[in-house]
Amino acid sequence: MGKPISLSVNGRAVTVSPDDPDTPLLYVLRNELELRGPRFGCGLGQCGACTVHVDGQAVRSCTTPLSALQPGQKVVTLEGLATSGTPHPLQAAFVEEQAAQCGYCINGMIMQSAALLAQNPKPSRAEILQALAGNLCRCGTHLRIVRAVERASASL
């Protein structure tokens, strides 16, 4: 057991004690905190499956060592996107558009888009495509994902 580190995850204060302070945030979230939103896809920052928000910014948790987080920074995962039980507009829109096949990439798609909409609630289609250009989907769900982001944007 290493030195305890305090974090704010989905609005809760948590303390973890990884053996190695350079453990990527992804493994802490998934294995210590048993969260299922952030997913392991490449560990290289190339696919986006592991995306979480740190202080509202979309961040790749697979390449973010725990030690890089500053005290007081707020981590939000897919599980924490809903507010008091109401799904985030993007989550509702993804269901409406049936925007998943396997769904493994969807965490990244929603987290990346949520950060986009927070900054730019009415993005053009080109802006959505650009914002998601670094997020990979192998099932070919892209068109539905884009429609879901547009639907969510329209509801904002």
Add this chain to the structure above:
Amino acid sequence: MVAMNLSRRALLKGSALVVGFALSGQGPAHAASATAPSKPVSPEEVDAFLALSRDGFATIYSGKVDLGTGVRTALIQMAAEELDLPLDHVTLVQGDTALTPDQGPTYGSLSIQNGGMQIRLACATARRQILTLAAERLGRKREDLETEAGIVRPKGGGEGVAYGELLKDGRFSLKVDKEAAPKDPGSYTLVGRSVQRLDIPEKIAGRFAYMQDFRLPGMLHGRVVRPPAIGAQLQSVDETSVRDVPGLIRIVREGNFLGIVARTEWAAIKAARQVQARWSEAEELPDQARLWEHVRGTRIVKDDVTMNVGDAVGSLPGEGRILKATYDFAIQTHGSIGPSCAVAMLSEGKLSVWTASQMTHALRKQLAAMMGLPLDDVRCIYIEGSGCYGRNGHEDAAGDAALLARAVGHPVRVQWSRADEHGWDPKGPPTLIDLSARLDGEGNVAAWASEFFIPDGAAGNVPLVAASLAGLPHETNNAPGNIIHNSGVPYAFPNVRTVCHRLAETPLRPSWIRTPGRMQNTFANESFLDELAAAAGVDPLEFRLRSLSDERGITVLRRAAALANWDSRPSPRQQEGEILRGRGLSYVKYELYRTYVAAVAEVEVERRTGAIRVTRFCVAQDCGQIINPDGVRNQIEGNIIQTVSRTLKEEVTFDRSRVTSLDWESYPILTFPEVPEIAIDLIDRPRDKPWGAGEPSAAIVSSAISNAVFDASGARLRSAPFTPDKVKAGLQRT
């Protein structure tokens, strides 16, 4: 989109779910042992497929599994329809070798066509038996009764009886009856509707437990360390090299199999990266720059003649024009976004493996052989993983986990890295195709002859990497899938001979990736056909229709053309400018007996860079009876986008020792800005058999693009992927 109200009807009070055979579902609850309570699993038995609880819930046991396609929802629709139960009264257990019948691997677009139809028949048998039992109970004739929402009642009204009250212990003890008449499609209320997928709400909320999320108490984390060269021998391991990794439990070495087990996942990753091992050198792979010479020079073990009509060889020489061309399609990887993962537990000599394998029943046999265990002592339990498009690395990860679990005496979870997945999953093999044809004086195809150079073997078990490396029992033959399909042509030419030269070996361990063989073969056939149409100066649609008598085929072609506003003229289009635009047509009758697809691709070719942009795909598909239209659309969209990616971008690279495309930078796939628009026209035939939809529309993509690029630019692309360099070279030749 129809959002079904899942709980529109509460049937009976008291809702404890008492399933006849209690162990079901997923999660640690059933982690207990390799064996489950005895339950029939023979596909002859109704009870193999179905259990009814006293309060009217049905559990369906399916050997076919949801690989991310939505087939779980579709199978539940089929079962609920046939049983006359509300959707939310039906659950599905998938791919658990102790509980589900062996319905064969989940591949080949057969989950509905075969698996679903078996379930439909079992449910039809069950419903008939329910009616018989109710007739006895109510003292009425069976014909006078009807079923609705889990209750049997007299047609004219009167007191009914709930299904659950009719069966002792939920069992039917009945053989599936081929004569049991399924419901009249005219009375369907669930099949044929776009019911929302049951898994999506959980997936978008981060609640869905994928294989990668499965955990057991006391579970350790494993990682594999693969040889730096295929065929290298492990000479020594320096244990001190990882001494400083906190949480390391053990370095496991068995022959050339090397693995790490640690308390945490990060420790396993660090140790796997850090461990120093000495391997012998090996250079077993051919020079990639001369891959096609290598393929052409590989020993042929047999010839499969897949179509032989008239005398193609004799009638190839003759009046008119003779055309010849060679096509090739690169080696590709599956590229699931989540790399393979498995958990294994060996307890009291019994092995339990949780896996996202598409073929748990076959994997069970492989693991039993590798571990030297009786089959009865091995249980494989399916848990959905990241999208699976064929035999990827899941079975191998299961083999890795089993070896590591045996070595350390604890449950072990193995998660492959991205490099493990790209480097060591089995690959779609290289495909080389020679074609020749003669056009007669009227511009009709007088003779068609083709030769396919493809590895020998069929579908079957792909040898487990762990077993091969550790020198434990494993298969030695190749299993590339049924890649000879669609080497024949769906057109009524007078003289045709298509032959597959089956090769003794292929550079990397082969397996099937979505639409195996059918995609590559259709690429060559439909592109070459387009070459003939152009040589004859005939519109590509008209050229196809000339040789087609199959009404369903003609219909999809006409409907795709209508959807795309097909502009009837021969290719290529003459145009100037920097951006060249074109459209291309393609058609397939899947495996020459089922699902029909036609599509029009629209492309832009940038003359200067050689970049292709696929702007739109218009697809018409007839897969018989449609279970869930939105599900079918989702599959078609997936096929088109994935295959545009494979056609434009994807190629596994390797040096003489190993795969070198080990991440998404060296093996890029299509990204959001590059995705085409897709328009779909579904032709539903509710009174026909349902056919597969998971693969067929992938078959037409490469040829439609090749034909569109030709139309745009006059450059004929015969080598996939269509990289900018190849396009530029093609443009220079025009």
